Amino acid sequence: MTTTPPWGTGVPGNRWDLAPPGAPERTVSVVVTHFEQQEALDRTLAALRRQTRSVHEVVVADDGSRRAPGVPAGVGLVRQADRGFRAAAARNLGVAASTGEVVVMLDADTTPEPGFVERIVALPEALPEALVVGRRRHADLSGTGPEDPVEVVAPPRELPEPAWLRTAYADTGDLLRADATSHRFVISAVLACSRWWYDELGGFDETFTAYGGEDWELAHRAWTAGGLLAHCPDAVAWHDGPDAGARESDPLGRLVETTAVADRTSAPGTTWRGLLRGPADLVVTLDPAIDDTAAVVTVDSLLAALPRAAVRLGPRHRELVGADPRVLPAGSDVAASARAHLVVRRGLVGDAEAWTALVAGLDGVSGSRSLDGGHAELHDLRLQRRAARWDRAGLAPEGPPLASRLRPVDPDVTLAAWLGGWA
Known part of the structure; x- marks a missing residue:
């Protein structure tokens, strides 16, 4: 389009x-x-x-x-x-x-x-x-x-x-x-x-x-x-x-x-709430430079909170995460149904409320917003698609930084600690 x-x-x-x-x-x-x-x-x-x-x-x-x-x-x-x-x-x-x-x-x-x-x-x-x-x-x-x-x-x-x-x-x-x-x-x-x-x-x-x-x-x-x-x-x-x-x-x-x-919409209110059917509303791309353990923990934390998201990973991270229909190659096209694109630069964890609040940071005016500390960027694909059609960047301006309760993955954390709940 x-x-x-x-x-x-x-x-x-x-x-x-x-x-x-x-x-x-x-x-x-x-x-x-x-x-x-x-x-x-x-x-x-x-x-x-x-x-x-x-x-x-x-x-x-x-x-x-x-x-x-x-x-x-x-x-x-x-x-x-x-x-x-x-x-x-x-x-x-x-x-x-x-x-x-x-x-x-x-x-x-x-x-x-x-x-x-x-x-x-x-x-x-x-x-x-x-x-x-x-x-x-x-x-x-x-x-x-x-x-x-x-x-x-x-x-x-x-x-x-x-x-x-x-x-x-x-x-x-x-x-x-x-x-x-x-x-x-x-x-x-x-x-x-x-x-x-x-x-x-x-x-x-x-x-x-x-x-x-x-x-x-x-x-x-x-x-x-x-x-x-x-x-x-x-x-x-x-x-x-x-x-x-x-x-x-x-x-x-x-x-x-x-x-x-x-089966054909991705928005809350008409799409599935739990079944893995229908298109994704949120696409997440992980930086391939993220540490292996941090990447696995981030994906597990994210999908536990937002089970209908699609996550794009590089070959190494995909191999570690394993077979999951929501995990896609890093070069995959972002689906036209997706409303938001989250680019993760550093491993992040949080509860369901923290991840949900992050996605809710789309204000309908800002085309993109960065997390405090630059750990991630949230893009409003809807506004960016419009801006691209008109060739007017001002239709999807960069917004103010997003405060978030997500926290960086500790460099010393192990997957066992994360899964066991003591990380």
């Missing part, structure tokens, strides 16, 4: 509120995902004709309906075979058929108010790394016609919005204060980003073949790549029917969805 952004600017942290005003308008493509919902599709396409902001093109992406949906002249249609729930692949198919500089995602049963497109594309037009989620409200739209203005007929028929999502947006200032867990608040049914960013990320993960999760995974990838997350509460679209959480429970379906997300 090193392609130069095609327009706009970068901002520090997640400060999308610093977007410069008056950004030039870009061409907009709207991709509408559909499956066996002709009536809902008619309503949504009619609403797109009433937008206050011109739409360059509309593409309907059909996920294997038995019969091709009817679309008006001028609306594109792409289809894929029915091989289960493949919304991720359908969206990618739709985007591939589009030509706009900004892409807006809607589901066929999610009908936008007139100002939806104008409001949701404003940030990507200024900040091309922004992934913007609109506000999805819910209503029972049965009995309404496709030409009925949704902003008029939906409010009297409104159904509850998920309270947890409203709370999340309120607590984070519409994601202005987003963190590594905030991908959980992104919904693909009301989503927008630049086409450049969509392509940089590789689009949706097409290995999702059951309901749900593909939007969280995309947002997680966007965040770790150095993207911005934003919620635009004024970009409103109405979903016909209740939120999925209010529908009949499907325990097996929820288990499949949660497992799929856990």
